[in-house]
Amino acid sequence: MFKKSSLGLLAMAVSFVAMAATASASCLGVSRTINVSSFNAAMGANASAGIGLRHKEVVLTFDDGPMPGKTVSILNALSAECTKATFFMVGNMARAYPSLVQRVARAGHTVAHHTQAHSHLPGTSMARARAEIQNGVAMVNKALGPMRSRSSRLFRYPYLARNAALDRVLREHSLLPFSAYIDSTDWKPISSDAVVNRVMSLLNARGRGVILLHDIQSRTVSALPKLLDRLQAGGYKVVHVRTGRMGSPAMASLPPSKKARKKAISRKNVDRRITASIKPKSTRTRTVVTSSRSSKSEKRTSLIGRLFGNNSKDEVTKTNTRKKVSKRRASKAKAKPNKSMSWREKRRAESLARSKAKRKAAKAKVKRSAKKGETKKRRFSLFRNSIKRKPGESTASYHFRIKRARELANR
Numbered sequence: 469m470f471k472k473s474s475l476g477l478l479a480m481a482v483s484f485v486a487m488a489a490t491a492s493a494s495c496l497g498v499s500r501t502i503n504v505s506s507f508n509a510a511m512g513a514n515a516s517a518g519i520g521l522r523h524k525e526v527v528l529t530f531d532d533g534p535m536p537g538k539t540v541s542i543l544n545a546l547s548a549e550c551t552k553a554t555f556f557m558v559g560n561m562a563r564a565y566p567s568l569v570q571r572v573a574r575a576g577h578t579v580a581h582h583t584q585a586h587s588h589l590p591g592t593s594m595a596r597a598r599a600e601i602q603n604g605v606a607m608v609n610k611a612l613g614p615m616r617s618r619s620s621r622l623f624r625y626p627y628l629a630r631n632a633a634l635d636r637v638l639r640e641h642s643l644l645p646f647s648a649y650i651d652s653t654d655w656k657p658i659s660s661d662a663v664v665n666r667v668m669s670l671l672n673a674r675g676r677g678v679i680l681l682h683d684i685q686s687r688t689v690s691a692l693p694k695l696l697d698r699l700q701a702g703g704y705k706v707v708h709v710r711t712g713r714m715g716s717p718a719m720a721s722l723p724p725s726k727k728a729r730k731k732a733i734s735r736k737n738v739d740r741r742i743t744a745s746i747k748p749k750s751t752r753t754r755t756v757v758t759s760s761r762s763s764k765s766e767k768r769t770s771l772i773g774r775l776f777g778n779n780s781k782d783e784v785t786k787t788n789t790r791k792k793v794s795k796r797r798a799s800k801a802k803a804k805p806n807k808s809m810s811w812r813e814k815r816r817a818e819s820l821a822r823s824k825a826k827r828k829a830a831k832a833k834v835k836r837s838a839k840k841g842e843t844k845k846r847r848f849s850l851f852r853n854s855i856k857r858k859p860g861e862s863t864a865s866y867h868f869r870i871k872r873a874r875e876l877a878n879r
Contacts, residue, residue: 495550496696499525499705504622504644509635512678513628513647521676524704528553529648531582531624533683534561534568541689543575549696552708553577554646555683556624559584559607566611573618578710580622580646581605590629598637605641621711622646644711649677652688660691668698 502519504511511518517527528546530553533539539555546553555572557579562569573579583589584603592600601623609619623643625634630645638645650670654663667679681688699706809817857866 495548496700496706497550498552498708501708501710504646504709504711507639507644509630509632509645511644511646512624512649514649515674515676517649517676517678519709521678521707523675524702525676525707526650526671526699526704527678527707527709528681529556529624529646529678530554530681530683530688531556532558532561532586534565534572535684536565536568538686538689539565539568539572539683542683542692543572543577545689545692545696546577547575548693549700551696551706553706554580554620554622554709556580556582556622556646557608557611558582558586559604561684562608562611566613569608569611570613570615573612573615578620578622578708579608579612579618580620580624581608581643582624583626586626588627588629589625589634590631594633594637597634601637601641601643605643622709624648646709647678648680649674650679652679652681652691654682654685654688654691658687660687660694663687663691664695664698667695668702671699671702671704 504519508518512527515521521527528551530539530542533555534557555577557569557572559581569579581601581604583600584607585600587596587600589597589600605619605623609616612619621642621644623638624646628647630647635645650667652663652667671677671679681692683689
């Protein structure tokens, strides 16, 4: 009896494994996963996408979501084909539908960023663009809630519009730009079949690339199952793109900017020099006691000696000479240009003189306008006082004479 039951269970297990194997064979699936860690401004914008896509490899991406109903249908279509995609979410949409954001992350897809309100960043100020990027990332991370660690570092510019200044902002926030190479134009008023045909024709011409779709369009929802079938029939494979998590040590792999490197080097040199030259605690207290009885110059020399070693007097003389030179340069700059000056000092003096003349002219103009206004008022008051209503004069005639006086005063 026991043998029969065990054989029956074994047969059921084998049948389940066979069913799973046939299902996985019929699914599109994911051929491989690529982990992106280095900054590349042109990532996603060419055939290899800057991540080493091979022939007949594609990356599925969806922008502008999440959207109730439509995003859920897209997740179901992807799940039916056992494949993964990257969702570039707008901050305001993520804040409105946090459960959908968490559902996307729970399904194993990559959650990426697409600004706060889908603004055209090159057409705005840098402060506004920075705020759009920061707020968008913060809103998506907040919507993820307990799944915040699933937030990736990928970022897509709205309308794929970028410039070098915006790339620097992304570097500051450890974000990685990710563009697209196969634009489905599913945002245009076309049919779902037209969307599928356009994507497949571009793929057949280019051989590989990042596909741009939108999970807020109803035509995309109806086109996606057909597109996945056509991709599988054409022998295409889906690649899943991931990055280091937001706030993870992988984010430190980005090279710091030149300014940051210079600051770090200078800070390191200063710290090393000060720590190497400061005396032990006992001698330091003795120096302080003696310096309290000395004059101001001795105090200065003892302090510089503590910091920079025994050449304290030389350092004081150097600082004094530097101050004298700077004062002399300032006085020369204020003076009028002459032959004894260098060409730099002459240029500086000329620019100062020009700016001084401009300020003087502006002040004089203000004074003239104020004086002109006062004289007009005084003239009109004199006219007004001189005009008196004649006995038996009509009101219209009297007002006409006042008007005439005003015109004369304004000349």
